[in-house]
Amino acid sequence: MQLDERKKKIMQAIIRNYLETGEPVGSRTISKYTDLNLSSATIRNEMADLEELGYIIQPHTSAGRIPSDKGYRLYVDQMMEEKEREVEELKGILLEKEDKMDHLLKQVAKVLAQNTNYATMISAPQYHRNKLKFIQLSLVDAHQLLVVTVVEGNVIKNNILNVEEKLDSEILLKLNILLNTHLNGLTLEEINLNMITAMKQQAGIHSSIIGNVIDAIAESIKADEDLEIYTSGANNIFKYPELADNQKASELITAFEEKKLLEELVEERLADDNNTGIQIYIGDETPVKSMKDCSVVTATYELEEGMRGTIGIIGPKRMDYDKVVGTLKTLMHQLDDLYKKKE
Amino acid sequence: MQLDERKKKIMQAIIRNYLETGEPVGSRTISKYTDLNLSSATIRNEMADLEELGYIIQPHTSAGRIPSDKGYRLYVDQMMEEKEREVEELKGILLEKEDKMDHLLKQVAKVLAQNTNYATMISAPQYHRNKLKFIQLSLVDAHQLLVVTVVEGNVIKNNILNVEEKLDSEILLKLNILLNTHLNGLTLEEINLNMITAMKQQAGIHSSIIGNVIDAIAESIKADEDLEIYTSGANNIFKYPELADNQKASELITAFEEKKLLEELVEERLADDNNTGIQIYIGDETPVKSMKDCSVVTATYELEEGMRGTIGIIGPKRMDYDKVVGTLKTLMHQLDDLYKKKE
DNA sequence: GTTAGCACTCTCTTTCTTGGAGTGCTAACA
DNA sequence: TGTTAGCACTCCAAGAAAGAGAGTGCTAAC
DSSP states (O other): OOOOHHHHHHHHHHHHHHHHHOSOBOHHHHHHHSSSOOOHHHHHHHHHHHHHTTSEEOSSTTSOBEEOHHHHHHIIIIIOOOOOOOOHHHHHHHHHOOSOHHHHHHHHHHHHHHHHSSEEEEEOOBOTTOBEEEEEEEESSSSEEEEEEEETTTEEEEEEEEOSSOOOHHHHHHHHHHHHHHHTTOBGGGOOHHHHHHHHHHHGGGHHHHHHHHHHHHHHHHGGGSOOEEEEOGGGGGGSGGGOSHHHHHHHHHHHHSGGGGHHHHHHHHHSTTOOSEEEEEGGGSSSGGGTTEEEEEEEEESSTTOEEEEEEEEETTOOHHHHHHHHHHHHHHHHHHHHHHO | OOOOHHHHHHHHHHHHHHHHHOSOBOHHHHHHHSSSOOOHHHHHHHHHHHHHTTSEEOSSTTSOBEEOHHHHHHIIIIIOOOOOOOOHHHHHHHHHOOSOHHHHHHHHHHHHHHHHSSEEEEEOOBOTTOOEEEEEEEESSSSEEEEEEEETTTEEEEEEEEOSSOOOHHHHHHHHHHHHHHHTTOOGGGOOHHHHHHHHHHHGGGHHHHHHHHHHHHHHHHHTTSOOEEEEOGGGGGGSTTTOSHHHHHHHHHHHHSGGGGHHHHHHHHHSTTOOSEEEEEGGGSSSGGGTTEEEEEEEEESSTTOEEEEEEEEETTOOHHHHHHHHHHHHHHHHHHHHHHO
16 A cells, blocks of 8 residues: 555654654644644544554554554655765865775774764775785795785785795796796686696696795785674664663674674675675564664765775664765765775 | 681681672671581671681671671681682683783783673783894885794784885895894893984985884884783672662772773782782782772783783672682693693 | 633642661660 | 770662653644
């Protein structure tokens, strides 16, 4: 059943009011709040309908109504009026364009949390499909070999290997050339056993080193795959009584501490390649079960081709969706601008 | 005034009991709990004395007594019976000897939290006095110069610099030699302007690069100084009603999230060079003010000469001091064993 | 279709009551 | 002089009772 115009307006008024106050909304309030000029009795009738349709709930017989998950969903899908919203501090951060990715991400999470008064998370972009760009072996010590790996996007990884045999700079140079000519431009998946065997042959007596180096490279690139997640503002949940009781707060805090639990949120997003928009999970819809009393708004950002991460904002169901979505959209644009400009 | 033997026994009984139950302890309980064979009336008299001396407090007139901060202090200084306590899982972790220091530290924090049921923190060891061991410049791209810096303890830092001029491998080799001969073995503090000028002269037309490289090195080593702190088990505070009210919980969680606030704890410890033992802060004694209702037990660990960090355990004042101190001591020994063996 | 009016329900807050735990004091005892 | 039994007293915690307020659903009138 489609809602008629009036029901929609009432619904909207109920939600708006509840988002602000967190208290059940009564018919009298609506009667004054809207420009419908209807008496509270009429509103009551309409509200009874809306309740029957499942959009609102009465916590107990003589209380006002609060939106159900279905009601929020309606609001989010059809009634929201998000505006683009600048976050001044963010601009500053983004302009600086920190080369330390982790600093940048931590900052974004923090500013976002301060600005929205909700908890935030941000996952570091995933690089896994990237190509090897450069490999450098150097001797740090008589028996310690430093392996530096640079992949596209200028992500650098280091390993130190212990080696038995003595290596002079000449051999090192050869090995460097060997590795770079064979491997540069390849992704991890493209390196196969044939190549490795060929390289080992060419390396002669130093073949074992080649093996170790490749293992080290593979491992250090792999290590990046268990994904980094930064969070901020977890303490904001205490601002919302409906989340602040011990049981719930404890579960939520745990989720933010054991960032493993947040990965679901990221994976859900990145799995779907076309999904670059903003996703809203209300209550039970969220993939993280400790957040079943929250709403979660996520957005996927993309820095360069294939380098994508997820930003999430976690708050009570009566979160200010307009503001959150607006803020996220603006942030996405700013990130786009920043990284498109650069290229 | 010195406490006589009997008062001490009563004091100890009060604390032991309170640590277990978290409830005020009455005279009747003590009368049965101890082997003193005294009536509750006698105990009452003694307790009145202890209260006058400031070791115990009566929350209200008709309640039992609870230890004051001074009482805990007495217990901790004179009555504790810590036993060395193995933490089986820790052994496993330490034996593996992860080369990724951050993984290791996270794991230690986590296991310690699970084991004690308190919140834990661990600071990454500080390297700042360490010497430059190795510098390597390589060209990643036509205009991108990779600077790899290794300092003693095999801590590796990377930077990528954008350079205007074209550099060939011959020049690069020269610059590499120049940098390494001048700088290896020095600490950051020992590099002075004279050296830099000398190097720039020798570098001739590439002197600006030398300047940039040194800046990059300095910066990346500095960056390590804002110290890493890993935490775990913050949600454990919800297990102790005296910490779990919204106000306190929020402050504590904030401290664990904004790890900056925990730095005080680390600095307090590391400042004092001789202080390698275990330190207990009770209530107001703690340097972090949001923890004024907690007790904090810290220990300093040392991996290699000069590489020290701090481990902290944060719980309610009625924390099981014996267990916590025992566990920390054992952990220190295990770390010692591990790193002494290696050398 | 809308509205005024009214009885009804339920929660929240406040007040009062009661039971229990524990104390401090006194007086008796060894 | 130290220890103990006994008793009156205090205070909190939990429950019961009462009242206020908010909001509803229903009916009847417009």
